[in-house]
Amino acid sequence: MSSTATEIAASEHSEAPDFGRLRADFPTLNQRVNGHPLCYLDNAATTQKPESVISAVANYYRKNNANVHRGVHTLSERATADYEGAREKLRQFIGAESTREIVFTRGTTEAINLVAQAYLRPLVSSGDEVLITGLEHHSNIVPWQMVCEQTGASLKVAALDENGEVRLDEFHRLLSDKTRFVAVSHVSNALGTVNPVGEMIEAAKTRGVPILLDGAQALPHMHVDVRDLDCDFYALSSHKMFGPTGIGALYGKASLLEAMPPYQGGGDMISMVSFEETRYNDLPYKFEAGTPNIAGAIGLGAAIDYLNAIGMTQILNHEKAMVAAALDGLSTIPGLRLIGRPRERAGAISFVIDGIHPHDIGTIVDADGVAIRTGHHCAMPVMQHFGLPATARASFAFYNNEADIERLLRALEHCRNVFA
Numbered sequence: 001m002s003s004t005a006t007e008i009a010a011s012e013h014s015e016a017p018d019f020g021r022l023r024a025d026f027p028t029l030n031q032r033v034n035g036h037p038l039c040y041l042d043n044a045a046t047t048q049k050p051e052s053v054i055s056a057v058a059n060y061y062r063k064n065n066a067n068v069h070r071g072v073h074t075l076s077e078r079a080t081a082d083y084e085g086a087r088e089k090l091r092q093f094i095g096a097e098s099t100r101e102i103v104f105t106r107g108t109t110e111a112i113n114l115v116a117q118a119y120l121r122p123l124v125s126s127g128d129e130v131l132i133t134g135l136e137h138h139s140n141i142v143p144w145q146m147v148c149e150q151t152g153a154s155l156k157v158a159a160l161d162e163n164g165e166v167r168l169d170e171f172h173r174l175l176s177d178k179t180r181f182v183a184v185s186h187v188s189n190a191l192g193t194v195n196p197v198g199e200m201i202e203a204a205k206t207r208g209v210p211i212l213l214d215g216a217q218a219l220p221h222m223h224v225d226v227r228d229l230d231c232d233f234y235a236l237s238s239h240k241m242f243g244p245t246g247i248g249a250l251y252g253k254a255s256l257l258e259a260m261p262p263y264q265g266g267g268d269m270i271s272m273v274s275f276e277e278t279r280y281n282d283l284p285y286k287f288e289a290g291t292p293n294i295a296g297a298i299g300l301g302a303a304i305d306y307l308n309a310i311g312m313t314q315i316l317n318h319e320k321a322m323v324a325a326a327l328d329g330l331s332t333i334p335g336l337r338l339i340g341r342p343r344e345r346a347g348a349i350s351f352v353i354d355g356i357h358p359h360d361i362g363t364i365v366d367a368d369g370v371a372i373r374t375g376h377h378c379a380m381p382v383m384q385h386f387g388l389p390a391t392a393r394a395s396f397a398f399y400n401n402e403a404d405i406e407r408l409l410r411a412l413e414h415c416r417n418v419f420a
């Protein structure tokens with residue numbers, strides 16, 4: 001645990017933690033880029049890692065490196081305890097009932113593919129429908145398209161309105177007797193839109209249709225409780241929430257996971273193998289074939305400790321104020337047009353500037369040390385909806401502050417001058 005986060009935890013009664021001080025916990029944030037202190041506003045693509053996460057990963061390799069679940073020797077027992085400890089931290093963090101419901105995956109993408117192939121594929125055929133929305137990341141589109149191709153089922157898409165929100169009338173209209181599955185993002189990575197997932201889950205449940213939430217962009221910004229939500233599946237990525245890359249998880253209700261066949265075959269997912277017959281292991285190991293990303297899971301556990309020490313409510317409040325200030329500031333820049341004006345927004349702001357290609361914006365602000373994303377943000381259908389090839393996107397995390405907003409605004413002014 002970093003000292004700053006611990007101090008803040010100790011003083012959590014104080015209304016507003018000093019988020020500025022937390023930056024010191026993130027080595028990457030404390031460097032100059034192109035001659036300027038780094039202003040990192042690409043958190044929707046990946047977040048930076050605190051020292052506590054980096055040292056948890058290093059500590060595993062330095063002191064405890066061994067395979068999990070197999071050895072009786074001391075290092076293997078330590079590695080297993082830390083790996084399973086991380087599963088328990090994640091269970092608590094998202095409010096799952098049991099660690100049997102937490103399957104470690106490579107990330108959100110693999111978690112969604114697991115559900116598409118192991119849960120949905122055996123259940124659907126021609127005439128059946130899968131419902132998604134126009135707001136989805138490619139990771140929550142393509143796996144469902146693949147199942148549809150494999151089975152003859154069809155993909156239905158609830159369209160967006162001009163504000164970048166899902167049209168709920170469309171969502172309700174498309175949710176029919178033919179719908180076998182619903183998959184929606186909790187928060188959009190392209191526009192920052194927070195979906196009304198409560199209403200969507202309720203509607204799916206009323207029809208007895210299972211629903212998956214893509215939570216990659218929700219967990220870094222807000223408290224999530226899968227039991228309160230009552231969703232059937234929830235997919236997440238560690239690297240979007242200050243943990244290592246190459247690890248994430250699928251939450252699934254135990255009753256659904258139990259009924260599913262394994263996704264991949266190999267070691268760790270079996271209880272007995274002979275050439276005549278193989279018996280599968282219990283949950284969640286049935287879905288964790290092969291040696292897992294042990295260091296990654298331990299790093300994710302450290303990231304969760306770090307977030308808990310600050311408090312997700314504190315983070316949400318800080319970010320709400322910051323995003324509101326950024327929206328105010330951006331609206332003063334002549335020729336700048338916000339793409340998407342959702343009522344509820346978390347983390348990300350997409351925009352374009354008249355007469356300047358988004359890629360040029362990205363390159364010019366980088367020269368000023370400001371890192372933003374430009375492009376389609378792995379959500380080409382969202383871009384098509386707005387008739388744009390690309391946008392510029394500034395995306396925030398709790399370690400950003402007013403100074404970052406100032407830096408962004410100044411860099412954008414600079415960019416306008418270059419093209420004036």
Ligand SMILES: *Cc1c(COP(=O)(O)O)cnc(C)c1O
Nearest residue numbers: 107108109137139189216217237
């Ligand atoms: C990043 C992201 C994904 C994909 O996550 P990976 O970590 O690349 O698997 C899916 N959905 C959303 C909303 C994302 O932001």
